[in-house]
Structure formats: structure tokens, C-alpha cells
Amino acid sequence: MSSSTENAPAAGDYIVHHLTHLTNTGHKQTAVIDWTIINVDTLFWSVSMGVLAIIIMVIAARRATSGVPGRLQGAVEMLVEMVETQSKAIVHGDRRFIAPVALTVFVWILFMNALDFLPVDLLPRIAELFGVHYQRIVPTADLNGALGMSLGVLLLCLYYNIKIKGFGGWVHELFTAPFGNHPLLYPVNFVMQMIEFIAKTVSHGMRLFGNMYAGELVFMLIALMGSTATALGFFGHVVAGSIWAIFHILIVVLQAFIFMMLTLVYIGQAHESH
């Protein structure tokens, strides 16, 4: 894909190829929604990163002492304290599950996003050696990955709504908030609530997906520059690649943090009555 004499369609092919998931069918998904298809690459990398994050945190937790902490313990403790402080400020109620969810979300997404730092061609090329022709390694740059997590947050919101307010209380709130308790306002309120839930969930997932997808795309465009194998292309690749990678450090951490904060905010809203 990186021969020096590529023309425009070939560059397009390169991008399209890189944006094609490895699916269980082995073919590119054609329909917009097809529940029979599963993205093996997204699943593999997200589970791998999840397991890696968990293993690191479990090691730190196992070794945790109240004495002088080591570097790993100190780092994980900083994360835990940061999450604990945020969750305490945002969610008022039982946080035994919510705070760990926020920590998981932050570390997991951080790790998945960080896969973007690997050269865009490195892992797909290695996979190709083993006969795997499509490989997208950043799970958060897959809408399924990002929306899957935001759907999880939605389910948690519904669960805590019912747990805190009771099913009746929640239904009551669905029809009386935000505009008020009047029969004429019931449908308006309900529609608003539904829009709110959908908008929250979609924007939650889409924000992460959009940022990571765009970041990945920019890395591919930069890689295309290098693939011209000219002095200018090489120079451009090095300079632009460095700048974008450095800038991407911010995006990777920021998006993980934003996702975590929104998770806490949405769950916190489920704890508050209108």
C-alpha cells in the first residue's frame, strides 16, 4: 500500500482499507446496521486493553500497603484518589459500584485510546503476515466500541433512577419533569425526557468515537505523506507525525477523562430528583 508511485485512487484505497474492520464474516459490512456481524478486531483489542488495565491495577491493589507506596502503587493511588474525589463531588449516594465504574472507564479508555500512538501500519502489517487482511486496532475509534460503553452508562442511569426513586417515582418524574406536573404537559415532558436520554447516550459515545476516529484518520493521512517516499514526504511525515502524536497525548487523556466525568455526571443526575 505504500509504493512510491501511488495515484489518488490508491491513496483512497489505503485509507478505506485501514478503516475496514476485521469482521466474523471476513467481508466488509455493507449495511449500516447488521446485528449478525461482529468486529473481531475491536473486540480483541478492547478486551486486551481491558485485561491489561485490570492486571496492572490488580497488581497495584495486591501490593497496596498503608506504608510507603512504590511508584506503581503511587500512580494507581493517584488515579483512584482522583476518581474518588470526582465521584464524591458529583454523585451523592452509594458509590460502591459507581466509583469503580468511573475508574475502569477512565483507565480502560485511556489504554484503548493510547493504541493510537502505535504506527498506523505496524499492527495491521504484522497481522497481514499471519493472513489477517483487515485490522483496526483502536476500539474507541469504532462506533460500536464507544456506543457500547455509553449504552452501559445508560443502563446504569436507568438502574439508579429506579433504585433511588423507585419505579413509580421514576415514571412520575418522566411525565412531570422538566416542565411541571400538569396533564397537558405530560406528553411534552415524556418526549423531552426520552430525547434527553437518547441525546446523552449518543453524544457520550459519539464524542469519544469522533475524536478518536478523526485522530486515527489524521495519522493515516500523515502516513500517506511518508508513503510517497520523497524527501518532502518523509520530512512532512516526521514533522507532522510528531506534532500530531504529541497533540494526541492530550486528546487521548482528555477524551478518557471526559468520558469518565460524563459517566459520573449522568449517573449523578439519576440520583437527583427534579
Place this chain on the structure above:
Amino acid sequence: MNLNATLFAQLAVFFVLAWFTMRFVWPPIMKALDERAGKIADGLAAADKAKADLVHAEKKAAEELRHARESAAEFRSGAEKQAAQLLEEARTEAARVVSAAREAAQAEAGVAAQRAKEALREQVALLAVAGAEKILRKEINPLAHAELLSQLKSEL
């Protein structure tokens, strides 16, 4: 930008990871953090207490020092007074002893003089008698004139 079953797989993974974190990661770390916070709080409290103790001990030491100084001064003045008293007593005693000795010596001297006088008187009487005897051997009978002689002896 296609949706497929990956969505639900990711959803499941989300909850598995979250549960795992809640079960195995969060509690030990929070426990360690809380314990350390407790230790630090204890340490700070102990430091505060030690500081308070130090102030207390310093105050007590100063108090003790003052006490000791006071009692030392008291002792010293008491000892001085006692020494003066002892000196006075000794002086009186010495004067008494000296005067008693003088009196005793005087009395002894008186007695000795008396005794010497007596002995002298005795010998003078004897001498007188012997003289008189020699003079009067022929004409005086000592027996007839005993009364006269004893009268003479007492008059010496």
C-alpha cells in the same frame, strides 16, 4: 460507522470490567489509602501531643529548678543561723569551762596554801616546843605545862 453486534459485546465487556474493578481493585487500594490517612493522622496527633508534653515538661522543669533554688537558699540561711548558734554556744561553753577551771584552780590553790600553812604551823609549833624544850629542859615539865603549850600552838 456501521453498527453491529460488537456494540453488545462491548457493553458486556464494560460491565465485566467494572464489576472486576469493584471486586478486586477498588477495595484494597481504598483500604490502603484510608489506613495510611489514619497513620498520618495518628502521627500528626502524636507530634502535637509530644509538643504539648515538651512545653509541659519545660514548665515543670523550670518550676522544679525554682523550687530547688528556693530550698537551697532556705537551707543555706538555716545552716548559717545554726552555725552562728553553735558558735555562740561553743563560746559560752568555753567561757564557762574556763571560769570553772579558774575557780577550781583557785580553790585548789587555796586548799594547798591552807595545807602548807597548817604544816608550817605544825612545824613552827614543834620547833617552838623543841626550842622551848631545849631552853626550858631543866625547868619546865612538859606535862605540867601542856595546857600552856597547846594554847601557844593555837595562837600561832
